[in-house]
Amino acid sequence: MASRSGGEILVANLLAQRATHAFGVPGESYLAVLDALYAVREQLPFIVCRHEGGAAYMAEAYGKLTGRPGIAFVTRGPGASNAAVGIHTAMQDASPMIVFVGQVGTDMLDRQAFQEIDYRRMYGSVAKWAAQIDRAERIPEYVAHAYRLAMSGRPGPVVLALPEDMLTTRVDVADAPFVEAIAATPAAADVKAAEALLRDARRPLVLVGGSRWTDEARTALREFAERCCLPVACAFRHQDLFDHRHPNYAGDLGIGSNPALVARVRDADVLLVLGERLGETTTSGYSLLNVPAPRQRLIHVHPGADELGRVYQPTLAICATPGAFLEAIDASSTRTRHATDVAARAHDDYERWRAPRSVPGRVDLWQIVRWLDETLPDDAILTNGAGNYATWIHRLYRYGGTRRQLAPYSGSMGYGVPSAVAAKLVHPQRVVLSWNGDGCFLMNGQELATAMQYALPIVFVVIDNGMYGTIRMHQERHYPGHVSGTDLVNPDFAQLARAYGALGETVATTAEFAPAFERALAAGRPSLLHVLIDRQALTMGATLDALRTQGIEHQHLPQPNA
Numbered sequence: 001m002a003s004r005s006g007g008e009i010l011v012a013n014l015l016a017q018r019a020t021h022a023f024g025v026p027g028e029s030y031l032a033v034l035d036a037l038y039a040v041r042e043q044l045p046f047i048v049c050r051h052e053g054g055a056a057y058m059a060e061a062y063g064k065l066t067g068r069p070g071i072a073f074v075t076r077g078p079g080a081s082n083a084a085v086g087i088h089t090a091m092q093d094a095s096p097m098i099v100f101v102g103q104v105g106t107d108m109l110d111r112q113a114f115q116e117i118d119y120r121r122m123y124g125s126v127a128k129w130a131a132q133i134d135r136a137e138r139i140p141e142y143v144a145h146a147y148r149l150a151m152s153g154r155p156g157p158v159v160l161a162l163p164e165d166m167l168t169t170r171v172d173v174a175d176a177p178f179v180e181a182i183a184a185t186p187a188a189a190d191v192k193a194a195e196a197l198l199r200d201a202r203r204p205l206v207l208v209g210g211s212r213w214t215d216e217a218r219t220a221l222r223e224f225a226e227r228c229c230l231p232v233a234c235a236f237r238h239q240d241l242f243d244h245r246h247p248n249y250a251g252d253l254g255i256g257s258n259p260a261l262v263a264r265v266r267d268a269d270v271l272l273v274l275g276e277r278l279g280e281t282t283t284s285g286y287s288l289l290n291v292p293a294p295r296q297r298l299i300h301v302h303p304g305a306d307e308l309g310r311v312y313q314p315t316l317a318i319c320a321t322p323g324a325f326l327e328a329i330d331a332s333s334t335r336t337r338h339a340t341d342v343a344a345r346a347h348d349d350y351e352r353w354r355a356p357r358s359v360p361g362r363v364d365l366w367q368i369v370r371w372l373d374e375t376l377p378d379d380a381i382l383t384n385g386a387g388n389y390a391t392w393i394h395r396l397y398r399y400g401g402t403r404r405q406l407a408p409y410s411g412s413m414g415y416g417v418p419s420a421v422a423a424k425l426v427h428p429q430r431v432v433l434s435w436n437g438d439g440c441f442l443m444n445g446q447e448l449a450t451a452m453q454y455a456l457p458i459v460f461v462v463i464d465n466g467m468y469g470t471i472r473m474h475q476e477r478h479y480p481g482h483v484s485g486t487d488l489v490n491p492d493f494a495q496l497a498r499a500y501g502a503l504g505e506t507v508a509t510t511a512e513f514a515p516a517f518e519r520a521l522a523a524g525r526p527s528l529l530h531v532l533i534d535r536q537a538l539t540m541g542a543t544l545d546a547l548r549t550q551g552i553e554h555q556h557l558p559q560p561n562a
């Protein structure tokens, strides 16, 4: 008899790629894999989740954090469907990830057998690559290719379907070698041209984002910015690429960006974009630069050739990883003619944007987040999903240095809980704070059970305003007073946490937050702080009533072409 089953070969090849965790929900469709994982449970633990959306988010977050693909295992049709949100996030966020999906046996394919889906078609346009492994002897080839593809160019998710009979077939085949991302280095002439453009710049700005950053590349960016006196801005939810406490930090371009930074981008004469693909949110809805020919001289450095010139035709298109470009560029020949205080002025604008204000009600998130910023250690990891509650941490918390941000560029809700589970598994010694809205938390809050199961002392915070506040904000602006589908009746989240076995506390005033947080940190087990905020504190700047008034006034203005 041949030596190994398809399931065993698959697991051996994950080990060959040095996978450290597999996230998933089991299914009878891939029992042979689960059995092979049982044999190596110490080396490659299967982290059992409560929903495939949670598992896929965890795998995506693992990819974002480590640069190696996060691995998820899900069962046929229903499991694969539940996992979609994580796959879409990995695609939008350019995170390396591989999702293995159970598939009906090849003897039944194309009959719409029980839970059958053709994943190549289902995920054809969502994933970077979707394929099916029909022969066990080709598993090493598929797995190595999936790893390489997920990490290279613009990283992204790969979906591989596993027919049941393929997983039990026994064959003799050698494992694939360890693979790494394809390097992408700039041509010397392009680097010289970039140096010349920067040398002539009077209002330069560096904008960083995307994936494929390493610690070395972050350090190189800091040194480059210092030597050339360049201001550095971060793209939407890629704030941890540059230390916000650094005097050259200019702020982030995301939802509700600092108008002074927006003006700085518009007025820039040379824009050096490193790793960011210039997506809709970073560019304020494609309004910051002219499409397709920006007025600014644009040096666009991205490891994925397809991203260069996708929307904006750059003056210089350089297909390289940020690290390779920063290594190649000569800071001493890039000394620019711009005033040396350009970066300092940009940083002043950033500090002014963070200056404390207040919001109505007994809980003031301005104060709480500023306290967290001053209190959390330098290597803390902060996670969040989508919602107005996140704007406080994006604006006030100082990421970068060794502080990490796990947040969906895709704007997908429900990310904050599962990504925190992945973060704490990868970095058990670091403080992991999961920051959630009431709406966001209940999308994937069931993974609190996973945090309990693996004894992960994460601090979960739920900012409860009793609504899908972001949508309510848009509603009041466009349809004032018509509250449709945005009010929420919530559980007592602290009590819910206690039912899971976690520590659960309610925070009803600003003063209660700090001591409750200290108790949560000291608990040694998962903990949840249920923070009750005033419904009027809908945004960082405007109350619910003010938004409604503005909406009504706007309705009474003569409409164009009306």
Ligand SMILES: Cc1ncc(C[n+]2csc(CCOP(=O)(O)OP(=O)(O)O)c2C)c(N)n1
Pocket: 386, 387, 388, 389, 390, 411, 412, 413, 414, 436, 437, 438, 439, 440, 441, 465, 467, 468, 469, 470, 471
């Ligand atoms: C998966 C998903 N579904 C729906 C949306 C649309 N959406 C964006 S923010 C938001 C409300 C978030 O509510 P909550 O977490 O309570 O945060 P809040 O805005 O109230 O602070 C919704 C429904 C989304 N971004 N992602």
Ligand SMILES: [Mg+2]
Pocket: 387, 437, 438, 439, 463, 464, 465, 466, 467, 468, 469
């Ligand atoms: Mg809410």
